[in-house]
């Protein structure tokens with residue numbers, strides 16, 4: 001590796017980077033990360049950083065976990081691949097599906113596997129259509145989601161995403177995707193409005209929109225229990241209760257996107273439990289394998305699955321298939337990940353150390369550059385005064401901490417295994433950067 005310092009520029013020419021200014025990237029090249037251990041990563045120049053974002057909200061067990069590497073190694077030698085088509089199966093996927101069903105936060109009867117969160121979200125949308133066709137309501141085709149929601153970047157997932165960067169110049173969203181007000185009380189509440197009145201107003205607006213579109217045309221509402229990439233937004237406690245009643249009233253399916261929140265992040269195994277959601281379909285990914293290998297899962301409730309199965313019997317086949325659905329190596333790694341969460345009692349750990357992160361950041365609310373601090377479990381956002389996000393993230397990185405600027409909100413989503421001492425170190429580094437801002 002004699003020419004290691006030329007790697008960033010070589011990389012700048014060869015790889016297309018998401019959420020990156022591609023013109024700027026061609027000039028500055030990439031920061032190349034070489035290795036990781038626990039919550040720490042090291043770049044090619046030997047600089048250490050705390051990985052305050054778990055990569056992209058995903059490396060929940062931190063870096064260098066030998067058990068996960070061994071699970072992959074063993075399964076690759078035993079049975080590296082087998083498809084699930086035409087009644088075939090293998091033990092890792094059977095065990096993983098049963099394990100996930102036993103953990104589900106609402107009654108679920110089947111699991112569809114894919115490789116990424118976006119794919120599973122697209123599959124959820126397709127299953128909603130398939131379901132409504134099966135029960136004789138083929139006009140139910142439209143989807144609702146929130147402005148600023150992030151549901152992924154395949155075509156349906158990007159259409160559900162309520163952010164212009166996923167749409168502009170990409171010819172998205174597709175028709176039939178409806179975005180509603182973000183349930184962010186401190187930002188979208190009106191002067192003098194209580195939290196309860198705010199929720200009532202938003203729900204009344206959604207009801208109006210449902211009636212304007214025709215309830216017989218709305219297939220499903222997609223929600224993130226806690227909105228992550230939209231800037232760490234925790235909806236008011238009453239909001240989802242009222243929303244669920246509305247969806248029941250108009251016979252609209254609820255899909256919970258737990259790609260970030262599943263497996264302990266919010267202080268419960270699932271964000272649906274934290275936010276008292278009872279989804280018809282639930283998507284998880286990321287922490288399912290602690291990001292050691294791509295795998296995502298779509299949980300399907302019995303009331304949705306039964307008509308799907310019946311219709312596929314009538315058609316002679318269920319026409320959804322993906323080469324890597326339920327990949328044995330990914331399934332084995334996911335199973336081992338779930339074993340480790342159980343052994344570490346990861347949910348209890350998050351409940352113990354989460355307040356250290358969120359309360360530590362809340363102490364910065366009096367800082368002149370800080371507007372608001374939000375968070376739950378090991379997920380937090382520090383909203384800065386206008387136009388400071390990018391500059392702050394850069395200074396934070398200079399202090400040896402990797403965070404993400406979402407507009408003016410600095411997001412924190414450290415590996416779930418982070419210790420209290422490491423959180424103190426993270427807070428010290430962030431405070432130092434904030435004081436330099």
Ligand SMILES: Cc1ncc(COP(=O)(O)O)c(C=O)c1O
Pocket residue numbers: 056057115116117118119121150151152153224228229257258259260285286
């Ligand atoms: C809530 C949510 N849903 C879906 C996705 C898409 O997952 P993926 O990037 O694995 O396709 C993400 C990715 O960050 C996400 O945060």
